[in-house]
C-alpha cells in the first residue's frame with residue numbers, strides 16, 4: 001500500500017516495525033522523540049544520539065531552524081544579566097563554554113568580538129553598577145568597568161558616560177552551527193522528519209502517545225476535522241517547540257494543565273545599517289536593558305553587516321495549528337524605524353538620517369507578560385507535570401541559543 005507522503009515515508013524508515021499508513025492511523029513504539037528542530041531541539045537530538053539512543057526529530061517546517069533560531073541576534077552571551085543560580089545563568093555560562101569549544105572543534109564560523117554595555121547618562125550609572133555586580137556574582141570572567149572616555153577611545157563613534165567591557169561575548173553563524181549539529185546527530189543515527197507536525201497526544205502516568213499529522217494536510221485540511229495519521233508511543237519525548245511549547249503541552253490530554261505556563265509573545269524587529277566601507281563599531285554595543293529585552297543594541301554579523309535591534313512589541317497568540325505551522329507575523333513595520341533613530345542616537349549620535357533599512361523580526365517565547373517580572377527557563381519533567389518521560393521546555397528565549405548545548409546536556413543527564 002502507498003505511503004501517504006514523504007514525511008511519513010521518512011518516519012517509516014526510522015520505525016522498527018515498518019507498516020503502511022492508511023487513512024486509519026497506525027501506532028508505533030519508538031525510543032526518543034524530539035519535537036521541534038530549532039537549535040535547542042537539534043542540540044538535544046545530537047546529545048541523545050551521541051549517548052546511543054534512537055532519536056526521531058519531528059519538525060513541522062520543511063527544514064530545520066526556521067523558527068526563532070534563525071531570527072535572533074546570533075550573539076554568544078557571556079551570562080551577565082541573569083539572577084544568580086537561575087537556569088538562565090547556569091545554562092548560559094556552561095553553554096557559552098561548550099559553544100566556543102564546539103565552534104573551534106567543528107569549524108563553525110564565530111568570533112569573540114566582545115561587547116560594551118553602556119550608560120548614556122549619569123542617571124543610568126546605578127543600573128550599570130547593578131549589571132556589573134550581577135555579572136561578578138555569576139562568575140563571568142574578564143568584566144571591566146570603564147570610564148566613558150576609555151570606552152569612547154575604543155569606539156570613537158560611541159557616546160557614553162560609563163561602560164562595562166565583556167570580552168567573552170561573541171557572535172556566531174547560527175545556521176552553520178545547526179547544520180553541523182544536524183550532521184552529527186544524523187551520523188549517530190538520528191532521523192529528522194520534516195513536514196511532520198505533532199498535533200497533540202494523550203498521556204497517563206506511564207506513557208505518552210503522540211498524535212502526528214503531515215503538515216500539508218494541516219495547511220490544506222479543514223482544521224476542525226484534523227485527526228492523527230500516526231500515533232507514536234515513545235520512551236522519551238522532549239517538547240522543544242519554542243513559541244508553540246505551552247500550546248502543544250495543553251494538547252496532551254491528561255496532563256496537569258495547571259503546570260503549563262501561559263504563553264506570551266514579544267516581537268523584536270531589527271533594522272540594518274546601510275553598508276559602509278568601515279562599520280562604525282567593532283564591538284557589540286548594548287544599552288541598559290528595557291522591559292522584555294536587552295534594548296536596541298548594535299550587533300555585527302560575521303560579514304560585517306551591522307544591525308540594530310531588537311525592539312519589544314507584545315503581540316497576540318495564534319490558534320494552535322497556526323502556531324505549530326509558525327504563521328506568526330514577522331513583518332517589520334518600517335514606521336518603527338523612527339523610534340530606532342531616537343534610541344540609537346543616545347549612544348551613536350552620528351547616526352545619519354535615512355541610513356536604516358527594515359531588516360527582519362523574531363518573536364520571544366515568553367512565559368510572563370507585559371509588566372510582569374521576567375521568568376527563568378522552565379524545564380519540566382514528571383515531578384512537575386506528572387507524566388513519565390515527557391520533558392517540556394518553556395520560555396526558552398534569550399540566551400537560548402548560547403545555552404543550547406548546555407540544555408541538551410542537562411536533558412540527557414537528568415532524563416535518560
Ligand SMILES: Cc1cc2nc3c(=O)[nH]c(=O)nc-3n(C[C@H](O)[C@H](O)[C@H](O)COP(=O)(O)OP(=O)(O)OC[C@H]3O[C@@H](n4cnc5c(N)ncnc54)[C@H](O)[C@@H]3O)c2cc1C
Nearest residue numbers: 036038039040060067068069072073075198242400401402
Ligand atoms: C529577537 C530575538 C533575539 C535573540 N537573540 C539571541 C542571542 O543573541 N543569543 C542567544 O543566546 N539567544 C538569543 N535569542 C534566543 C534564541 O534565539 C532562542 O532561545 C532559541 O533559538 C530557541 O530555540 P528553540 O529550538 O527552543 O526554538 P525554535 O527555534 O523556535 O524551534 C522550535 C521548532 O519547533 C517547530 N514546531 C513548533 N510546533 C511544532 C509541532 N507541533 N510539531 C512539530 N514541530 C513544531 C517549529 O517549526 C520550530 O522549528 C533571541 C531570541 C529572539 C526572539
